[in-house]
Amino acid sequence: MKTAKLVSLFLLLIVASCSSVRVNADYDKKANFESYKTYAYLKSGVDKVEISDLDKKRILHSIDDALTLKGFSKSETPDLLISIFTKESQRVDVYNHAGLGWAMGWGWNPYMGMGYNSTYVTPEGTLYIDLVDAKTKELVWQGEGSGYLTKVTEQKDARIKEFVDKILEQYPPVKK
Numbered sequence: 001m002k003t004a005k006l007v008s009l010f011l012l013l014i015v016a017s018c019s020s021v022r023v024n025a026d027y028d029k030k031a032n033f034e035s036y037k038t039y040a041y042l043k044s045g046v047d048k049v050e051i052s053d054l055d056k057k058r059i060l061h062s063i064d065d066a067l068t069l070k071g072f073s074k075s076e077t078p079d080l081l082i083s084i085f086t087k088e089s090q091r092v093d094v095y096n097h098a099g100l101g102w103a104m105g106w107g108w109n110p111y112m113g114m115g116y117n118s119t120y121v122t123p124e125g126t127l128y129i130d131l132v133d134a135k136t137k138e139l140v141w142q143g144e145g146s147g148y149l150t151k152v153t154e155q156k157d158a159r160i161k162e163f164v165d166k167i168l169e170q171y172p173p174v175k176k
Helices: 002-019 043-048 053-069 154-168
Strands: 020-026 037-039 080-104 110-133 139-148
Touching: 020 154, 037 043, 043 080, 053 080, 053 154, 110 154, 139 154
Parallel strands: 037 080
Antiparallel strands: 020 139, 080 110, 110 139
8 A cells, every 4th residue: 555655656746747847037137127017029039939830829828818917018119028939859868777686486486687778758848038128128037948848739728828827927026
């Protein structure tokens, strides 16, 4: 029974670690984040992103939703310009089940065993969201989120929303 609980806990930890988005943010300490209330997308930045147009739309809609909840509105004369950037990589995990053993069982039946390796390759992506002061054209905040990607269309909306929400949880920065 104890073994079953340990196995269940281990599997839960693996699933939880696979579904998480790791985030980081950096910002200009001199920026006045309270003055930013409106935004628009920096078309030249968004157009450069090398992902499908459908995924771009998913990201932009998720940003719109997250910023609306924070009290922002889109504007033709914005306070902030938003640009995005993505990159994809492969995460390779190798688990070594190595070992060479010898044991004697009931009736003196010798047993020898050898270990093996298992390799798992998972596509990972990183989404950067840049906030640029529209007046000065200087980067004032950058959020980054990394995690596994899904190719399943039905799961993409939720996964992209999770990336964007986790990244924008870091905005505005809490000044110490």
